[in-house]
Amino acid sequence: MSVEVKQKEALFSKKNQKLLSDPFNDNNPITVQVLGICSALAITVKLEPAVVMSLSVMFVLAAGNVIISLIRNLIPNRIRIIVQLVVVASLVILVDQFLKAFAYDVSKQLSVFVGLIITNCIIMGRFEAFALGNGPWKAFLDGIGNSIGYGVILIAVAFFRELLGSGTLYGQPVIPQSWYINAETGTGFYANNGFFLFPPMALIVVGLIIWGQRAKNTKLVEEN
């Protein structure tokens, strides 16, 4: 093992800070790696589930990354994907069981995400690409960084979909009632765009975000 010869690194060294900030822009899991798209489609109709999902992914990804990183030298190479799957699944189920017993209302909010978290490719992707080859602290930072990068996009997409699709933000109406077209009185000029409630609109919004990001950050643009 080469641990002894390595110089001790500061907790928040430049390299470690990059682990946190990279997924935010240059290496964003959704807009650059295009991972976790399915959950970005499924739960971005409203802001609230998007926020809950982001927080849950943050917890599972950080904790799972640390666990995988701790046992990384013990995992047989040939069954590593199954081991990763077992770690995520048991972590999520365990948390769900505890919430059901001690924080029932939170668990009701979360129950629908359990399946979505287990199958979220970002989690498996980070275990495979990062936690298997790095120490626990770095893996923890990587988990937090990636889940923030994921959450930011999720919340941005949910913001537009909820605002334009339902005329609310976080369940609160924001479009004045008087703007809405009223067939009886013949007033108003505005109607919610129901198309935003459907998954294709999430893809289009993600696409627009990717476009905007690449226009600003040209090093992400591939050569053809």
Place this chain on the structure above:
Amino acid sequence: MNVNSNAYTYTFATVMVVLVAVLLSGASLGLKSRQASNISQEKRQSILASIGIDVERSESDAAFTEYIKKSLTIQGGKVVSEDANAAFDIDMAAAIKADNMDRTVPLYVAEKDSETFYIVPMRGKGLWGPVWGFVALESDGNTVVGATFDHKSETPGLGAEITTPMFTDQFPGKKISEAGEFKSISVVKAGTSSGNYAVDGISGGTITSNGVNDMLVDCLAPYAEYFKNI
């Protein structure tokens, strides 16, 4: 140690599976009673919510004894038992497997401001899992005073909207029978409902809305038979 040898791989897999199994079943067994009490408190809370009584989950047991005067067990339109605990413990998931006129189902009789209400439990299929709810009827056994719905895993923002006031507030005032003939309340395409026997579904949540529609027909029918004779 060679972590890639067959023997090690098998040992690792076995140890991991056993450890995880012990951990998960331990957690499940240890937390079961707390979870069960949360669930029955929540059931009492939603039964009360259907007649417009909002209580905290922790206070629902006391409020339930205060408002719910009788819990009957109904089969084929007739009362077969008046044992309150037996009625409350009926597992709707199992009960709805029987044909709807043969099944044994509970009916809660509530009294609020000296008016009598009948609360009908229901359960059906959504898109991803079960949906269930309670519909409260006035003493005529026909006019709806309130409804609550819940679900296991419908899509947030789409099917899951059946739990919100936007959907449930349409129910008060609707009727389930016309001139003694059972009609049920249909859940129709959003924005097209009219009259006393239809409510708007959720746009983008069509399969869940249809599930609620089928559940209403299926679960109200046996009670409509009973209400004919009250």
